[in-house]
Amino acid sequence: MPFLLPLLLLGSQAYDPEIEAVMNRKRKEAAAAAASSTPATAGGDGRIPVPDKYAAKFQACLDQAVEAPDKGIAFAQQWRIDGGSFYARNCMGFAYARAERWAPAIIAFEQGADEAERNGEMVQSGRLWAQAGNAALAGGDAAKARDDFDAALARGLPDGVEKGEVHLDRARALVALNDGKGARESLDIALEQVAQDPLAWLLSATLARRSGEMKLAQAHIARAVQLSPDDASVALEEGNIAVLSNHEDMARSAWQRAVELAPDSPAAKAAGDNLSRLPASPPAE
Incomplete structure (x- = not known):
């Protein structure tokens, strides 16, 4: 899947899933402070x-x-x-x-x-x-x-x-x-x-992916998914790691989940862009 590598490298410059997760947390904390x-x-x-x-x-x-x-x-x-x-x-x-x-x-x-x-x-x-x-x-x-x-x-x-x-x-x-x-x-x-903080595991998984430590990235994103299964940023990174680990079906599933979880979020947009570059799914037999 070499054609996907430029996509992911460019995407990491334009959008960082961990930054979205951090900003979501900060917005929630600001709301809590106000209330x-x-x-x-x-x-x-x-x-x-x-x-x-x-x-x-x-x-x-x-x-x-x-x-x-x-x-x-x-x-x-x-x-x-x-x-x-x-x-x-x-x-x-x-x-x-x-x-x-x-x-x-x-x-x-x-x-x-x-x-x-x-x-x-x-x-x-x-x-x-x-x-x-x-x-x-x-x-x-x-x-x-x-x-x-x-x-x-x-x-x-x-x-x-x-x-x-x-x-x-x-x-x-x-x-x-x-x-x-x-x-x-x-x-x-x-x-x-x-x-117990999913953001810690997300950040760690993302850094491991960028460092080429794919086994570590897989293990840590799995923990993030376990702790926060409804977070679009986590689902996006799960897909990023899966596609770079030659698990295209898992990547497709994770990116689709990101889109479904938060359709209007930057994470969903990045996941949608990634999905548009995947080859079409083979027809069911």
Whole structure:
């Protein structure tokens, strides 16, 4: 099937299934942040655990940022003057990120991280460095993102989801920097820390495919499919790996599933393009 190789190589430049999966996750987390009534949540929604002393003001700041980023920025600036500590800077970074103003978002998160560290809050500092890294990654500065993720990990994030998610994002930055070896090291740690996250297995499978490690790619995409059978991005990558492993029927089935799962998504479009380049199925006897 040599005619399919240029298709897949070109497709990987125009569309990355893992990027679609990450963006879907970020959109869901942003929606959860907007709907949530409690600020005591750590993760990709732009927030960190907040003590009771700051919780009400922090939630009000987030609400302003969700309603209109400029309002959130103004609220955070005044709150910082009034003693909001690094929690005000966290909200400021969140508000800038909502407006997709990545450079000031990075600055706000990094300043918050430094302030948290000066206050002896090393884990909180690590969480804010991770937020800065995500802002840098969203803004297209992979080198800055890598440095911020390294800073986050150096602050001693606890084992589990938080550390695993930082390693996932660090791997994405390293892929963008063409550091496949470093990306693999971070992904292997992430697979240990967040073994139930299908995105970790999808990222790992995609990197293995690009590195020519097809057995590893097959094993890891199978795990991603098991964990997330209704994800079009996972189905697309399953097909990509199958066709490069000389399993055309499996590729056809996976790509068709991607189209059916999310017809209007970029993953479905990429899968449809791949299907259009496959030879017609032989007639049933």
